[in-house]
Amino acid sequence: MKYGKVTKEIIEQLVNILGEKNVFSDEEKMESYSHDETPIEQYQSMPEVVITPTSAQQISEVMKLANRYLIPVTPRGAGSGLSGGAIPLFGGILLSVEKMNKVIEIDYENMMIVVEPGLVTNEINGLVAEKGLFFAGYPMSLETCYVGGNIAENAGGGKAVKYGVTGQYIVGMEIVSPIGEIIELGGKIIKDVTGYDLKRLIVGSEGTLGIVTKAIIKLSPLPKFRTNLLVLFEDVDSAISTVPKIMSEGGIVPTSIEFMDKLSVHTACNYLNEHLPYQKAGSMLLLEVDGTKQSQVDEDAEVIGELCLENGAIEVYVADNYTTQERVWSVRRNIAEAFKVYSPHQSLEDIVVPISSITKLMPMIEKIAAKYDIKMPSYGHAGDGNLHTTLVKNPDSTMEEWYDIEEKALLELYEAVKVLGGKISGEHGIGAKRKKYMDDLVGPGEMAMMRTIKKALDPNNIMNPGKIFDLK
């Protein structure tokens, strides 16, 4: 597909639609819109113009214009993505929803909130907490990310074991389609089989099938109490085999079940100067239970703790207040930072496998790491089988060697994941970063279906082109 260039005339027309202050094309200002949280030296790409629309109507007109001149349009939220989904690979128009950040309505009777896509996710929780409610489907970056980006990536996070991912809470939305139509999907309703579930198609479509301009979000009762357990295990097997037992034997669905392998535990503890007796630990689980009654939360924590000890845990630590909870979570949160000290060049992965396959996957990962002489710590959401295995460059190798190793090791990792019945992304998305692996790892029938949908909804392929897969 040959795209048109953003000419002076097109910029003038954009200014007519959006007003002067919502259109800019000076390099310096556009730079921050040219990358996300993926390595800048690998994935950066400059837009030709950045626009900051304030209404669905404006976006609709922009999309019609873009179709006329075949200009690619890349929608963007807060730019905290981890797969390059918001990077304008072909230049064109970068459409930032940053100015569409209003709360349209809080409907307490229906326990729903209607917001624009540029709202920072955590603001929802700030607004509804006093009524004892919260938005349960948020990711770990909730203090910076936007609702629109969460929907585009179907973001998950540390609490998905119990609360699931973003999509489960999006009951309705308004979108602008790739050809510029404003369409309402779903509504303030919990059930809806009135035709295809198109809102769920938009969720996780990474901005390739339309731009969300309004979201209706279901709220949940905010748990009042929470307790964490930090559990040291001798090896991966004993930790992972405990996970399903917590739910099946314990009858408890924890809020979080975070896993850290030996390399992650040791590196993070060493980085934090944390003096837990982690030296003996071959892996670690960090669990959270929450609820509306302290006694219930205490009891659940005790049941889980006992199960861990029965399964060979070396020690179970209990954190039920701010001081200790911050301390145990900081181990998990600082893993990525800790490895940056060792080597700043990394590939943060997002693989997802059936929970019980984690034990089979770990030795496969160790083999890949040994083969390419890199570090490959694995940590993440064990309760979802979702691991942020990270490839960390050997500081002794050159960048050229690293890029070569990264590509080969990734393919081997992804193939291992496929063999185990898993997928290459659980919550970060494919974006620009992983699309070259899609055709090898996803079935041809499924890929054909995706391409058919894309072609039907975006006939000119201008809506965030070059993401997830290339059209054939």
Added chain:
Amino acid sequence: MNIVVPIKQVPETSNVKMDPETGTMIRDGVESIINPLDLYAIEIAIQLKEKFGGKVTAVTMGPPAANKALKEAIAMGCDEGVLVSDRKFAGADTWSTAYVLVKAIERIGEVDLVVAGERATDGDTGQVGPNIAAAMNLPLATYVSKVESLTENSMTVERLTEEGYEKLQLPLPALLTVVKEISYPRLPTLRGKQRAKITDIPTYTVADLDVEENNLGLKGSPTRVVKIETPKVTRGGKILKVVDDQSLNEAVDNLIAFMKMKEII
């Protein structure tokens, strides 16, 4: 070796909001935690017990809810907890608090060592520990960073001073206030939590203690709070921006010049 650790429940302040009009803290929904510096006192007390045997008792003066802090201390490894609680204690300053705590410690029984945190993160005075030592006529070592040795009737400690370290030998019984350097507080274990749950914590009220009512609470406190205000931050700072090799070199030169001027290097 009988060790008593006086602890305090304080508001968790890292997420706290201040009322801009009154300059006071908005306490609604603020969690109470063990004063973070007291955790170091608890830790070293438990370590000494583990090495030399004996018993560690945590004691706190506060409302009934302060029970939670004592349970946490027991979960960490203290053997017992004592809650000192009575409406008549409300509003006590450091002197009155120390007065009551001394009476409580006397009631607990024979004490070989009292270990307190350096200071509390709310009042920030660091007075209660030394006050207790004075009232009990105990030798005192403040800002202790290391316990070097301990025998039946004396101990050697290292204390942190502005210039370095000081080594002190104290006859026992004695009182130490400790700094973070002394150790790393352990996390409570599941077994510890279970033990804490079934451990009864006695409450000492005015009736249980040999105290004079005139020395209690707000009216027994010589300290008068005249005014509370938020101090203005007067520290300035200069940020040296670095965008390329040239500005990096300039920034380094400026930094070196600055440190030479201040006679740091």
